[in-house]
């Protein structure tokens with residue numbers, strides 16, 4: 105089996121992984137792998153925007169909005185870190201060429217559900233693509249970073265609670281051992297475990313299953329966010345999100361009789377429950393969303409991609425109401441990490457949606473996740489640099505452990521994806537039952 109060596113291994117090329125890579129000094133070698141193509145990550149799908157602390161006067165209200173949405177189960181320290189880091193992160197994004205919407209030359213801010221003030225920066229309705237493509241361009245220019253596409257992490261190689269690297273499978277179906285001084289899991293969410301989700305189907309929570317098998321602590325694994333408004337369709341596959349900022353800007357929800365039945369900017373979990381209740385009462389698999397009230401100018405300027413996509417499905421949102429239904433969207437729980445994104449295993453970090461640093465509590469506030477992914481991605485990189493020390497593990501030792509792992513994986517490789525899926529779903533259910 106081929107073995108590759110690196111200083112820092114980053115599993116996942118979404119916003120969190122890319123931002124971590126950008127903060128590793130160039131005298132260290134970084135290897136990034138991704139299960140899909142490099143642009144196939146949820147970070148590219150983010151529509152609404154990214155939060156930023158506008159000024160000191162907004163601090164208390166940003167904190168309170170985040171805690172309230174999270175049912176006060178958030179780690180306050182993590183929320184503080186995220187809010188305090190936001191202006192620096194946004195400056196950095198703009199230095200990488202990210203183009204946020206402006207009004208009269210100044211940054212323009214929008215509002216989404218549960219935000220008491222407009223504090224969300226956006227780029228049309230494709231903020232994630234704008235941010236992540238600029239980060240990707242910056243990473244691709246770095247001489248010390250190599251990216252391997254279509255390479256899937258199958259298992260971790262560890263000894264005595266220290267991560268030494270991973271076993272992966274290449275696009276050609278060959279096994280690849282990657283020995284690393286430090287490893288960062290940036291593997292995103294778990295939407296691929298569900299029939300209806302806004303996520304890419306290849307995001308199946310592999311890192312969670314692997315972490316569980318190796319005794320790495322998880323946290324709040326049953327905290328799963330359902331997005332209240334995705335475009336209803338009978339077709340299989342990823343559900344198209346109708347961003348919350350549509351409702352933040354004034355779009356209305358109607359029942360089968362065309363009557364409003366809920367405050368459209370309620371927290372996502374509360375609104376989802378109201379929509380499901382209404383669907384039950386109406387005996388319909390959807391409720392209606394009316395964007396026409398926003399007017400053609402706002403729709404075409406702020407939401408051009410939602411407009412286009414709905415048109416493809418046969419709805420002109422400047423004239424028609426659209427059917428919407430809740431779908432799995434975000435994962436608040438994950439691999440437990442500390443304020444520096446460090447897991448309970450030595451030399452192993454976790455960032456972005458696969459991690460749980462406590463920012464989101466029981467329910468994520470809209471547009472906090474890109475920010476959280478970037479802030480804590482950077483913190484993982486900084487922590488690695490701060491604690492940098494070679495493990496001095498021999499290639500022979502790694503090779504022996506790798507072979508042992510390969511034997512175990514080979515025995516179940518055909519069913520491995522399904523086994524991991526069942527293990528994660530089983531753990532989510534166990535956690536739910538325990539409450």
Ligand SMILES: Cc1cc2nc3c(=O)[nH]c(=O)nc-3n(C[C@H](O)[C@H](O)[C@H](O)COP(=O)(O)OP(=O)(O)OC[C@H]3O[C@@H](n4cnc5c(N)ncnc54)[C@H](O)[C@@H]3O)c2cc1C
Pocket residue numbers: 115116117118119120121137138139140144145146147148149150151152153154231232255256257258290291292293302303304306307308309310311345433434455456457458470471472473474475477
């Ligand atoms: C439709 C949609 C709209 C959204 N809108 C917003 C928004 O407006 N604002 C906001 O803040 N957030 C939004 N979010 C959430 C946000 O996009 C994500 O939480 C965030 O981008 C997660 O980034 P990440 O780096 O953790 O993961 P991702 O960007 O999902 O990247 C995960 C990476 O891990 C790789 N990977 C997974 N498993 C393996 C494996 N076994 N081996 C190798 N590689 C693997 C994947 O290939 C991918 O490269 C939205 C999400 C969706 C789906």
